[in-house]
Amino acid sequence: MNYKNFPMVPRVIFGRGSFNQLSEIISPKRLNVHAPFVFLVDDVFKGNAWLTSRIPLAYEDKVIYISSNEEPKTSQVDDLVEDIILTSRQGTSGIIGIGGGTILDLAKAVAIMLTNEGEAKDYQGWDLVKNPAIYHVGIPTISGTGAEVSRTTVLTGPEKKLGINSDFTPFDQVILDPELTKGVDTNQWFYTGMDCFIHCVESLNGSYLNEFSKSYGDMSFQLCKEIFLQDTLSEAESQDKLMMASWHGGMSIAYSQVGVAHAMSYGLSYLLGTKHGIGNCIVFDHLSEFYPEGVSLFKEMKKKHQIELPKGICAKLHDSEFDIMINIALSLEPLWENAIGKNWKKTITREKLKNLYQKM
Template sequence: MKYKNFPMVPRVVFGRGSFSQLNEILMPKRKNSEAPFIFLVDDVFENNKKITSQIPTLFNDQIIFIPTEEEPKTDQVDVLVEKIRNESNEIPSGIIGIGGGTVMDLAKAVAIMLTSTGKTEDYQGWDLVKNEALYHVGIPTISGTGAEVSRTTVLTGPDKKLGINSDFTPFDQVLLDPELTNGVPKDQWFYTGMDCYIHCVESLNGTYLNAFSQSYGEKAGELCHEVFYDGNLSEEESQDKLMMASWHGGMSIAYSQVGVAHAMSYGLSYLLGTRHGIGNCIVFDHLEEFYPEGVAMFKKMKARFGIELPTGLCANLTDEEFDTMINVSMGMEPLWENACGKNWKDTITPEKLRSLYEKM
């Protein structure tokens, strides 16, 4: 098919305090008392009674707290799936991910793998999933990645960091409650929020741009400006708007692609484990030649919130390590093609990437 027939999240709730409705939302989806709901929850909430007391567990439902120091891995998904299979006689009623991009991506992957055979790494790529996933629900607690709307779940496997991109990946239900983002540390708020801003810049300045992506990208960009630059917003308005910016930013790249910052930050992440939001910021800060206006605005936003990015990440790397990063990055062909056009290899050479990485 020339034009992608894109699945979207079929149901979404938006509203401050809407998390308290989770029970009503899940009840009709409960298959029977033996088929539990499995709640994957960011472990930052483990001792947060306000959140945990509202998770509507019944019968054999399970809450599994997920550490998020590291981004999700394929073998972590395999372990979770095995644990869930072993501990329940029936296939669960559904998987609910409550957290940031890390936990939402894990929830998507677990829901896919509970109805698929083999190992998670076998499904990294495009349209390799053949069976419908288990009912799965995404509930973001930090805004920016767009993982709540996207058709992918980004996982690090034994030999690549690549998403499971499939029609079965998007959530069946999303619950957007901006109050859940209370308590996000300022630096992390900025890094994950900038992931959204960078999605807009990369999509709006890409060769894949079309009216569909543009309409979402422009809206997301406008909301990011209000939140991070010139809006005089209350805390609540800022939370509400950033949650919707993330949604629109995710929709914008759905029908287009990201670009240089993402391609290079995948390299950093693969070699050094640098996390997505901060990695994108570190790279984007040096991309004036690709995105002059976007980077100038980014620097103003950074200054407004007193954000200091780490430096010297690549100071002591060996030639071999540089080559690993460069290979991972150059392997992201659609991203480069979107950013620099069909002939991207004329300008994006290993030497060029090395000179950029050396600045970081």
């Protein structure tokens, strides 16, 4: 038996206000005064002095504001890399991502592509990256995706939506400051939190499950139930717990895998541009056949927080468009194997997936 030897984030700091330690954390990593740190920041913080005034800019450091309204694309990574190379006189000291899953995934991908030739689309897959990434730091401002801890960066390319899965993807440093998640609107909080919950359901019910994944998945699952079903938590407690649920949820799939909801939501995202969190929710709502207990809890959480999911997003699609989504979903073989087992192709037919998509 040959066991996976996974990398983990080597340094992490947790605590309310820990963002203020960013300067002392990154200063020793500066290569020289002409090698900037590049901060990729969610543009919702543009003009938000509470956060932006605390970004420790020095010398030729720069902030690039990025919209997270769309899923990250390989072409976007290539454009960022080109811009950074052209404007950095003596290399780049590091990439710091400040935002949700979209920004964190872009930060990981840019750090990789600054040291690897070609285009980002060439590295979509498993273990295709040859050279270590440059120093990169992840600072989540919304909790749930697990992007801060995972070894993948999920990108939409010209032909597929697939992660750059590699040992060089994880951040060198993560700062978990729950204060940064204040002000997230209820729908966004719910969709991203459910990404975490769905990770855990898929991991805990998968054929790849082992005690390593289970210990993290169980913890995250219990935290999600506390956060989304109890009334006793203060806002600060809820923020702290969801940040840890996200971390544990991300860890639970490091040695395991996600499943049906993620495979099918990749199809929605690729064709319709549906954001990852809400896409998972739309799909998961119809997966009682695969995850009866998890879907039942999900519906309970949805009702409690008065969440109305979009309906009929596939109503006007043509057969050729369903085919595109089905092709994307079926290409994610490890997800299906985890969810159904080695013989998954016997039961997961194109017709079955089409019927499921038609309900959404």
